Amino acid sequence: MSKILLEIDGQQVEASPDMTVLQAAQKLGIKIPTLCHHEKLEPYGACRLCMVEVESRGSTKFVVSCVYPVENNLVVRTRSEKVDKIRKMILELLLAHAPDSRDLQSYAQEYGADKDRFEKESSFCIHCGLCVRYCAEVKKKNAIGFINRGTHREINFIQEIASKECWNCKECFPLCPTEALQAAYVLSGALASSLPIFEQVAEKNS
Amino acid sequence: MDIERVDQIIEKHNSEASSLIQILLDIQSENRWLPKEALERISEKLQVPLTRIQQIATFYKAFSLVPKGRHGIHICMGTACHVRGAQRVLDTVEELTGIKPGETDLDLRFSLETVNCLGCCALGPVVEIDGEIHGNMSPAETAETLKKYE
Numbered sequence: 001m002s003k004i005l006l007e008i009d010g011q012q013v014e015a016s017p018d019m020t021v022l023q024a025a026q027k028l029g030i031k032i033p034t035l036c037h038h039e040k041l042e043p044y045g046a047c048r049l050c051m052v053e054v055e056s057r058g059s060t061k062f063v064v065s066c067v068y069p070v071e072n073n074l075v076v077r078t079r080s081e082k083v084d085k086i087r088k089m090i091l092e093l094l095l096a097h098a099p100d101s102r103d104l105q106s107y108a109q110e111y112g113a114d115k116d117r118f119e120k121e122s123s124f125c126i127h128c129g130l131c132v133r134y135c136a137e138v139k140k141k142n143a144i145g146f147i148n149r150g151t152h153r154e155i156n157f158i159q160e161i162a163s164k165e166c167w168n169c170k171e172c173f174p175l176c177p178t179e180a181l182q183a184a185y186v187l188s189g190a191l192a193s194s195l196p197i198f199e200q201v202a203e204k205n206s
Numbered sequence: 207m208d209i210e211r212v213d214q215i216i217e218k219h220n221s222e223a224s225s226l227i228q229i230l231l232d233i234q235s236e237n238r239w240l241p242k243e244a245l246e247r248i249s250e251k252l253q254v255p256l257t258r259i260q261q262i263a264t265f266y267k268a269f270s271l272v273p274k275g276r277h278g279i280h281i282c283m284g285t286a287c288h289v290r291g292a293q294r295v296l297d298t299v300e301e302l303t304g305i306k307p308g309e310t311d312l313d314l315r316f317s318l319e320t321v322n323c324l325g326c327c328a329l330g331p332v333v334e335i336d337g338e339i340h341g342n343m344s345p346a347e348t349a350e351t352l353k354k355y356e
C-alpha cells in the first residue's frame with residue numbers, strides 16, 4: 001500500500017492511507033485530547049474535542065482529527081490559539097452538563113476552561129456514545145442504546161438483555177467520562193422490578 | 207395487534223432490515239401505536255438489535271410507544287393561526303377532552319397534538335382531525351365538530 005507523507009506540528013510523519021490524523025499524531029507521540037474516541041471502536045466524531053487546524057492546498061480549516069483521513073502534504077497544527085479556544089469552549093459547554101467529570105476537569109485545567117461559564121444543566125451524559133458503541137461493536141450484546149432526540153436524548157438499557165449480560169460484564173463502566181452510565185444502570189435496575197422498560201420509555205416521553 | 211399480522215407486514219417487506227422504518231410506519235398506521243411485542247418480533251425477524259429499533263421509534267414523532275386515541279387532533283399554533291385565535295380553540299379542545307397536547311384520554315377516543323403551521327394559513331385557525339382539515343374554526347364550531355368523532 002502506498003504511503004502518505006504529512007506534517008504534524010512541524011514533524012514529518014509517514015502514514016498508511018486508512019489512518020486518521022489522530023492516529024498519525026499518536027504515531028509521533030503527539031497527544032490530542034479526545035473524549036469519544038476509542039481504539040477498538042469505529043470513529044464517531046461526537047465530542048469535537050480532538051479538533052485540529054489543517055492546511056491543505058493553500059487553505060486552512062478546522063477538522064475533527066479522529067475522523068479526518070490523512071492526505072499527502074497535509075500540514076496539521078494540533079495546538080494553536082484558535083484550536084485552544086475551540087477546545088476551551090467545547091469543554092465549558094460539556095461541563096455545564098457534567099460538572100463533576102474528572103476527565104473534563106483535567107482537560108479544563110489544561111485549556112483554562114471555566115466550568116461555571118454556562119448555567120448548569122446537569123444531564124451527566126455527554127453523548128459520547130462509548131457505552132452504546134462498545135456494547136454493540138465489541139461485546140455485540142446491544143444491551144444499551146440511545147433513545148429520544150435533541151436535548152432529550154439519553155441512554156437506555158434494554159432490561160431483558162441487561163439483566164442477563166451486564167452483571168458479569170460492566171466493561172463499559174470505566175469508559176464513561178461522566179457518572180451517567182452507572183447512574184442509569186442502577187436506576188434502570190431499581191425500576192425494572194416495578195416497570196417494564198417500554199413503559200419507562202413511554203413515561204420519559206410523556 | 208396480533209403477532210400474525212405483524213408477521214404479515216414483515217413478510218410484505220421481505221423481512222429486510224433496510225425496510226425497518228417502513229415496517230414500523232405500517233404498524234403505526236394500522237395499530238396507532240407500536241406495542242413492545244411487535245418491536246421484539248421485528249428485532250428477531252430482521253436481525254436488528256432492539257436498541258436500534260428503540261432509538262428509531264423514539265426519534266421520530268410519527269411513532270408512539272403508548273396507545274393512541276381513535277382520533278388524532280392536530281391544532282395549528284403557527285403564527286397565522288395564533289393571531290386568529292388558535293389559543294382559544296386549543297383551550298376549548300383541552301376543556302372538552304380533558305387532555306393536554308401530547309396526551310390521550312382514558313377512553314382512547316382522542317389524542318391531542320399541537321403543530322406549527324399546517325401550510326394553509328389563509329384558513330386559520332386550522333384544526334386537523336384524522337387528516338381532515340377544518341378551517342376558520344371558532345371555539346363553538348370546534349365543539350360541534352368534535353361531537354362527530356366517536
Ligand code: SF4
Nearest residue numbers: 125126128129131176
Ligand atoms: S453514559 Fe457515559 S459513556 Fe455512555 S454516552 Fe453518556 S457519557 Fe458516554
Ligand code: FES
Nearest residue numbers: 045047048050066
Ligand atoms: S474524539 Fe474526535 S470527536 Fe470525540
Ligand code: FES
Nearest residue numbers: 282284287324327
Ligand atoms: S399557521 Fe396555521 S396553517 Fe399556517
